[in-house]
Every structure is written in structure tokens, then in C-alpha cells.
Amino acid sequence: MKNVLILGGGIAGVEAAIYYRKEGFSVELISDRSYLFIYPIAIWIPVGINTFENVAYPLEKLARKHRFTLTIDRVTAINGKDKTITLESGEVRKADHLVIATGSGKMKHxxxxxxxxxxxxxxxxxxxxxxxxxxxxxxxxxxxxxxxxxxxxxxxxxxxxxxxxxxxxxxxxxxxxxxxxxxxxxxxxxxxxxxxxxxxxxxxxxxxxxxxxxxxxxxxxxxxxxxxxxxxxxxxxxxxxxxxFIPAGDGHSFIKESDLPLNKAGFIQINEFCEIKGIEGWYAIGDASALEGPDWKAKQGHLAEVMARNAAHNSAIAFGLKDEDPKSYLEHLNILCVMDMGNGAGFIYRNNSRAIVIPMPIIGHWLKIAWGWYYKMSKMNYFPRIPGM
The missing domain is CATH 3.50.50.60 (FAD/NAD(P)-binding domain)
Incomplete structure (x- = not known):
């Protein structure tokens, strides 16, 4: 069985772990937190509509369900030439096949x-x-x-x-x-x-x-x-x-200090198939990566999940586990959100050809709450996955 090491236990990393398992890989996920924090529904914690416990989903549950190994540790260094990562515990790991899904750092003010x-x-x-x-x-x-x-x-x-x-x-x-x-x-x-x-x-x-x-x-x-x-x-x-205040994203210090190919902000340069440029078998997805595309492009959770699924699919092709065409994330570049307002929401969608806004008084708020339940249940395979969600 082919092995893959996934760095990051957020939306992108969890999706990658699930889909690499579906492609037949042995998966180890390394996260600095023991839970997946579902940021899209965290907006309700400060106003008392939701609880921290309901938003922080235990990674151990997901690991057991999808049969991947979970390691709680923090990445402190990455070496692309030697294909190694260094953990806060002091352990140095060799990683011939790696997916970086560590999210982004923050601009300092x-x-x-x-x-x-x-x-x-x-x-x-x-x-x-x-x-x-x-x-x-x-x-x-x-x-x-x-x-x-x-x-x-x-x-x-x-x-x-x-x-x-x-x-x-x-x-x-x-x-x-x-x-x-x-x-x-x-x-x-x-x-x-x-x-x-x-x-x-x-x-x-x-x-x-x-x-x-x-x-x-x-x-x-x-x-x-x-x-x-x-x-x-x-x-x-x-x-x-x-x-x-929400600072804009910036490259993590351990990534900026690495030998990986980076853009000016310190995000990892990839091709359209999520492969890190110049390092065979290494991928970057989600907020850790540098996106190509139109000026209005934005890093969002649904795109991170597409990138995770594509990385798993493309890795299976590279390892000879399937004979199909590779998948690009570029065709999925869009802005998609349900902007909640407490007493309703607005559905917003934009791509290269159109921009849509649909006001959803009252029901929009409850639809977004329902999405939070659906997200967790679908990740545990308790509820069928709806394409595009």
C-alpha cells in the first residue's frame, strides 16, 4: 500500500485524508490540534448561538471512521531537497509523498x-x-x-x-x-x-x-x-x-524559511494539479498554496476541499493506481458563500461569467445552521455527500 503524509488537520487536510484513503493510500495526518475547527459555523460562538464544543470536531473520530493514523504535533521545518519535515517533538520524518495543508499564517500588525x-x-x-x-x-x-x-x-x-x-x-x-x-x-x-x-x-x-x-x-x-x-x-x-480584526493571510514562518518554491507572500507555488513545482510527489492545497487565476480569486473552504480531492486523484494516477486524466483546480475557481446575518442570509456566487446574489430572509440562517450539521455528518459518512457541498 502506498503511503502519504498529510500536514494539517483543517478543512483541506481532513478532506485529503478521507480521499487518499478512498484511493487506497495508507494515510498519516499530522495536526497541531486534536480537533477540526469548523470555521464557517464559528461565527455564532461569540453571540451564543453555537458552542465551542459543537464547532470543534474531534479528529480521533474521523481517524477511526476513515482508518487513517493521527499524530498530534507541530511542524517546525520543511526541507524539499531532502524530502523531510521536522516536528516540534524533535522528530525528523522522511516523506516521499507529502500533502501540505497547514493553512496560512497571518499578517503582523x-x-x-x-x-x-x-x-x-x-x-x-x-x-x-x-x-x-x-x-x-x-x-x-x-x-x-x-x-x-x-x-x-x-x-x-x-x-x-x-x-x-x-x-x-x-x-x-x-x-x-x-x-x-x-x-x-x-x-x-x-x-x-x-x-x-x-x-x-x-x-x-x-x-x-x-x-x-x-x-x-x-x-x-x-x-x-x-x-x-x-x-x-x-x-x-x-x-x-x-x-x-481579521488579518490577511501570510505564509507560515516555517514555510518561508524552507527551500520550497514560494510566491512573494510566502505561499507554496503549485501547478494546476496541486503538485509543488520541482518536487515530485509533494502537493500543497488550501490556504498554504499560491493560487493562479483571476484578480477576484479567493481562498475558501470549498476550493480547499476540491484541491484535496484532486490531489488524492492525481496521486493515484502518478502511482499507477488508476488510469484517468488528472484534475485541475482552476475550473473550480469561484466565490461561493452563504453570508449569515442572524435573521436571514444572502447566497453569493461569482465566477468568470456571472455574479449572483439571492437574498434569503429567515430561511437562509437556518440553512446555514443545517449545513454545519450536514458537514459533520457527511464527513462521518452518516449522511450521503451532496456534490458541490
Missing amino acids: VGLEHTLSICGAPEQTLLLKEKIDALIAQGSGKIAFGFGGNPNDPSTVRGGPGFELFFNLHHKLEQLGIRDRYEMTFFAPMPEPGARMGGKALSLLKMLFQKNKFDSRYGKKIAHFEEKGVVFEDGSRLESDLTM
């Missing part, structure tokens, strides 16, 4: 410790809940949510979850009858955050901001964060009792 992120370390979702509960107990306050960019790789921007939590917090304050006591401001360095989703989605966001009386600070680069606010490069300041 001065004063970032004064912020919390819905897309950061999973524990920050609980800290956000504590902050929100304290702010509600306080009775009034100033709330600032935002996200940043990476000029070396714009595809690493992740603003959707920030908007979702922003709308959900607004909805929670409305339900409590205290929304008018809070100033809510969204900030971002780009002039039109959300523009990559298409003109219709951008118009919807603008309409919702006007309707809900949100303030905005767009087009100003962030200088640094302070305990009670955000300071911009033009010297202006946004006061805040709670600052939620």
Missing part, C-alpha cells in the same frame, strides 16, 4: 494583541463571547470590526466572516432592544471591501449598512491598534471598546 479575530486561534471565539457579554452588561459602547489585506497576495483577504459576525451581533443587540446604545463601525484599508464578490453583492452590503445605521472607515491603511481603538496612517483614530 503593531498592537494586534489589542484585537480578537473570528478567523484566528479557535480560543479567540470564546474570548470574543466574553467581550461581547461584558459589553452588553456595560449597557453601551463602541464596536469596531474590520479586516486587512496583503498586497503580495490579495486572494488571502478573508472579510466574509467579519461581516457575518458584525450582522449577527447587530441582530443580537436588536433582539435585546439595546442596539441604539452602540456605535457599530466596519473598517478596511481597501476602498470597497467585498468588491471581489461582485457588484451585486457590494450593492447589497451598502444597502444593509445604510438600513442598519452602520458607520464605515474604508480606504485608510491601518497604522496600529491600541487598547481602545484603531489608528490609521493619516493620523485619524477609531475609538472602540471591542475591536474584532
Whole structure:
């Protein structure tokens, strides 16, 4: 049986482990966490709709179900020439066949410790809940949510979850009858955050901001964060009792320090079949990889899963386990999200030929909750996999 080592226990790594097993490989997955954190449904932890335990799914359950080996450790170094990885435990592993699915690091900002992120370390979702509960107990306050960019790789921007939590917090304050006591401001360095989703989605966001009386600070680069606010490069300041900020993705330090082929942001250069350029038998998928494609391209979970399945398929071809054509991730480049707002959602889709926005009052929120259940059940084979989901 052919062996593969998969680095990363997130959405991409888990999908790779499952599909490499389906292709007949012996799989070992190395993760620095004992659970798969399902970020798309983590937006509800800070507002009390969901719990940490329901979002953090034990990797051991998945390992038993799909019969792959799970190792909890952290990767500290990678050597492409020697085809080795070094773990925090000190162990050095030889890996002739490797899949890197370690996600991305984060852009560093001065004063970032004064912020919390819905897309950061999973524990920050609980800290956000504590902050929100304290702010509600306080009775009034100033709330600032935002996200940043990476000029070396714009595809690493992740603003959707920030908007979702922003709308959900607004909805929670409305339900409590205290929304008018809070100033809510969204900030971002780009002039039109959300523009990559298409003109219709951008118009919807603008309409919702006007309707809900949100303030905005767009087009100003962030200088640094302070305990009670955000300071911009033009010297202006946004006061805040709670600052939620999602830094753009950046290459992990251990990847930047490796000999792997990288783009300017430190993401691994691959071909359309997810093969790392110049290293036979090594693949990179999901946020760890450098995507090719149109300017509006974005790193999302559904694309990471496509890349994982394609890597498994293409590896089986390379090892002579099947005789089929290799699969490219490029044909699957699109933006797809259900932007939850607490009392509904908006379905957003964009590819090279069209951009669609479908408002889904009330039912959209429950459909996204149902997707969280479906995601876990389908990963455990308790529920049949629906193509495209």
C-alpha cells in the first residue's frame, strides 16, 4: 500500500485524508490540534448561538471512521531537497509523498494583541463571547470590526466572516432592544471591501449598512491598534471598546524559511494539479498554496476541499493506481458563500461569467445552521455527500 503524509488537520487536510484513503493510500495526518475547527459555523460562538464544543470536531473520530493514523504535533521545518519535515517533538520524518495543508499564517500588525479575530486561534471565539457579554452588561459602547489585506497576495483577504459576525451581533443587540446604545463601525484599508464578490453583492452590503445605521472607515491603511481603538496612517483614530480584526493571510514562518518554491507572500507555488513545482510527489492545497487565476480569486473552504480531492486523484494516477486524466483546480475557481446575518442570509456566487446574489430572509440562517450539521455528518459518512457541498 502506498503511503502519504498529510500536514494539517483543517478543512483541506481532513478532506485529503478521507480521499487518499478512498484511493487506497495508507494515510498519516499530522495536526497541531486534536480537533477540526469548523470555521464557517464559528461565527455564532461569540453571540451564543453555537458552542465551542459543537464547532470543534474531534479528529480521533474521523481517524477511526476513515482508518487513517493521527499524530498530534507541530511542524517546525520543511526541507524539499531532502524530502523531510521536522516536528516540534524533535522528530525528523522522511516523506516521499507529502500533502501540505497547514493553512496560512497571518499578517503582523503593531498592537494586534489589542484585537480578537473570528478567523484566528479557535480560543479567540470564546474570548470574543466574553467581550461581547461584558459589553452588553456595560449597557453601551463602541464596536469596531474590520479586516486587512496583503498586497503580495490579495486572494488571502478573508472579510466574509467579519461581516457575518458584525450582522449577527447587530441582530443580537436588536433582539435585546439595546442596539441604539452602540456605535457599530466596519473598517478596511481597501476602498470597497467585498468588491471581489461582485457588484451585486457590494450593492447589497451598502444597502444593509445604510438600513442598519452602520458607520464605515474604508480606504485608510491601518497604522496600529491600541487598547481602545484603531489608528490609521493619516493620523485619524477609531475609538472602540471591542475591536474584532481579521488579518490577511501570510505564509507560515516555517514555510518561508524552507527551500520550497514560494510566491512573494510566502505561499507554496503549485501547478494546476496541486503538485509543488520541482518536487515530485509533494502537493500543497488550501490556504498554504499560491493560487493562479483571476484578480477576484479567493481562498475558501470549498476550493480547499476540491484541491484535496484532486490531489488524492492525481496521486493515484502518478502511482499507477488508476488510469484517468488528472484534475485541475482552476475550473473550480469561484466565490461561493452563504453570508449569515442572524435573521436571514444572502447566497453569493461569482465566477468568470456571472455574479449572483439571492437574498434569503429567515430561511437562509437556518440553512446555514443545517449545513454545519450536514458537514459533520457527511464527513462521518452518516449522511450521503451532496456534490458541490
